[in-house]
Amino acid sequence: MAFFEGAELPRPQNSAKIVIIGAGITGLYAAYLAERLGFEVEILEASDRYGGRILPLNDFADFPIELGAEEIHGDNSIWFQLLEHHKAELIKDDGEELYFLDNQLLTRKDLMPDEDFRLTLNFVENLWKYEGKEDFSLFEYAQQKGIPKRYFPILESLVENTYGAPLRKIGIKSIAEFDNNWSAGERNFLLKKGNYLEIIEEVFAPILDKIRLNQIVQKINYQSDNSESKIKITTNNKTEFLADKVILTVPLPILKDGDIAFSPVLPPEKLEAIRTIGMDAGMKIILKFKKRFWGEDTGIIYGGRFAQQYWMTGYGGKSAENQVLTALICGERAKFLSSQDAEATSFMLKDLDAMFDQKASQHFEKAHIIDWYKEPHIRGLYSYPAPNSEQFRTILAQPIAGKIFFAGEATNDFGHFATVHGAMETGYRAIDEILDTVEIHQEDKSNFEIQKMGLQNKFTAEFQALSNWMNYEIRMEIAEKMLQKNYAVDEISELTSLDLREIKKINN
Numbered sequence: 048m049a050f051f052e053g054a055e056l057p058r059p060q061n062s063a064k065i066v067i068i069g070a071g072i073t074g075l076y077a078a079y080l081a082e083r084l085g086f087e088v089e090i091l092e093a094s095d096r097y098g099g100r101i102l103p104l105n106d107f108a109d110f111p112i113e114l115g116a117e118e119i120h121g122d123n124s125i126w127f128q129l130l131e132h133h134k135a136e137l138i139k140d141d142g143e144e145l146y147f148l149d150n151q152l153l154t155r156k157d158l159m160p161d162e163d164f165r166l167t168l169n170f171v172e173n174l175w176k177y178e179g180k181e182d183f184s185l186f187e188y189a190q191q192k193g194i195p196k197r198y199f200p201i202l203e204s205l206v207e208n209t210y211g212a213p214l215r216k217i218g219i220k221s222i223a224e225f226d227n228n229w230s231a232g233e234r235n236f237l238l239k240k241g242n243y244l245e246i247i248e249e250v251f252a253p254i255l256d257k258i259r260l261n262q263i264v265q266k267i268n269y270q271s272d273n274s275e276s277k278i279k280i281t282t283n284n285k286t287e288f289l290a291d292k293v294i295l296t297v298p299l300p301i302l303k304d305g306d307i308a309f310s311p312v313l314p315p316e317k318l319e320a321i322r323t324i325g326m327d328a329g330m331k332i333i334l335k336f337k338k339r340f341w342g343e344d345t346g347i348i349y350g351g352r353f354a355q356q357y358w359m360t361g362y363g364g365k366s367a368e369n370q371v372l373t374a375l376i377c378g379e380r381a382k383f384l385s386s387q388d389a390e391a392t393s394f395m396l397k398d399l400d401a402m403f404d405q406k407a408s409q410h411f412e413k414a415h416i417i418d419w420y421k422e423p424h425i426r427g428l429y430s431y432p433a434p435n436s437e438q439f440r441t442i443l444a445q446p447i448a449g450k451i452f453f454a455g456e457a458t459n460d461f462g463h464f465a466t467v468h469g470a471m472e473t474g475y476r477a478i479d480e481i482l483d484t485v486e487i488h489q490e491d492k493s494n495f496e497i498q499k500m501g502l503q504n505k506f507t508a509e510f511q512a513l514s515n516w517m518n519y520e521i522r523m524e525i526a527e528k529m530l531q532k533n534y535a536v537d538e539i540s541e542l543t544s545l546d547l548r549e550i551k552k553i554n555n
Contacts, residue, residue, distance in 0.1 A: 069296035071099020077474035093424040103242035111242040114417040121231030124468035138363040140235040142346015175226035182220035204349035211431035213378035218434030228462025300426035320439035328381035328420035329428025340406040353394040429465035430457035
């Protein structure tokens with residue numbers, strides 16, 4: 048079995064206990080890493096399920112539908128590599144784009160002769176080039192750049208769901224910082240068969256029994272006179288959990304709304320970060336029809352009045368019937384539709400009837416609404432780049448007193464917030480930060496490093512650079528232990544960045 052799969056690797060023992068709050072993808076990945084590194088782990092989840100904003104709908108159509116995270120953003124990420132390692136079948140998200148403008152459904156080819164359309168596309172494609180010192184709303188910036196009012200519905204459709212908020216709430220400088228830090232790749236993919244949750248359940252099976260459901264954390268007491276004092280976590284049913292380290296992965300609104308009381312209170316700069324970073328309402332409405340009335344190659348529709356985007360959920364061979372559409376809505380529109388409860392579906396049908404000559408109502412069969420704004424332990428879509436907010440992600444991510452560690456997509460300060468892979472990266476970062484605070488016996492030190500390298504290689508090549516910052520002595524120690532376990536010299540060289548001649552000297 049390959050080294051990176053973690054079989055037969057030495058497990059260093061550590062008496063430290065880590066309690067992870069939140070069993071979304073961040074918490075699950077952090078728990079998996081911690082368990083493989085020999086820590087005692089417990090996960091407290093407020094709801095009655097794990098997965099967070101990864102949630103499948105399995106019995107609605109002839110294929111599973113993702114109610115939360117759906118697109119895989121880029122092929123250079125920890126999430127993509129996990130799916131690839133799992134041998135998941137992926138398809139490119141490259142269907143035909145349609146635009147609803149002037150009461151017509153038009154293709155990009157139809158619109159390219161229109162100078163205003165080209166201006167709008169060029170505006171969106173070059174947001175990353177903004178170099179101004181001021182950070183003001185994207186709405187104001189679009190006005191400055193002369194985007195015609197007629198094209199604002201298209202602009203909203205192209206931008207708002209990507210960043211998770213209306214144009215008036217998104218900062219242009221914050222967007223530019225985000226886009227310039229992005230390193231995951233530009234191609235988007237979809238899972239062709241199955242759903243994300245079943246893959247997560249298989250990959251993270253070793254730690255699923257560490258999850259305690261329906262445990263709503265209300266208080267975290269990390270007061271102490273020394274670093275060895277235990278942290279006390281109190282939940283809604285008065286149960287107390289003790290920990291040496293806590294990783295907090297809850298969605299941003301839980302912190303914004305003050306659901307968790309901290310003792311001592313969080314530092315002022317941490318509270319300011321929580322206030323400044325944004326997260327808005329969001330929902331998906333899944334619509335199933337008795338007959339498909341859109342083109343077989345149609346991928347997405349921009350320009351709806353009530354939903355920023357509609358996409359063909361069964362595109363790319365996911366469905367034999369391809370009779371399902373997904374509407375994704377964020378911001379004020381999502382709040383309005385949230386207030387309409389089940390009637391929100393009627394607004395989607397109004398949009399689609401205007402686009403398809405009343406065919407939506409004629410062929411409508413059923414709908415399913417997932418309102419993330421109303422999910423009591425999530426309360427929104429994903430964090431967005433509010434004006435002057437990006438520097439606060441670093442502040443939000445900083446540990447407190449070597450005891451409380453912050454993770455989750457909103458804490459991702461290197462360009463990948465609002466994504467699954469970005470959330471996972473912060474789970475890794477939190478574990479790495481914890482390793483810097485615990486005492487490791489010298490005899491176990493290289494075992495820890497082998498585990499870290501092996502775990503990272505399992506999911507993504509992007510973290511193989513880890514070996515670059517390890518000092519030479521530790522890398523030689525790792526190489527010696529791997530030789531003792533009969534790993535191939537080439538494999539040792541690849542994982543430790545040591546020259547083959549240096550490795551061969553160990554045996555001499």
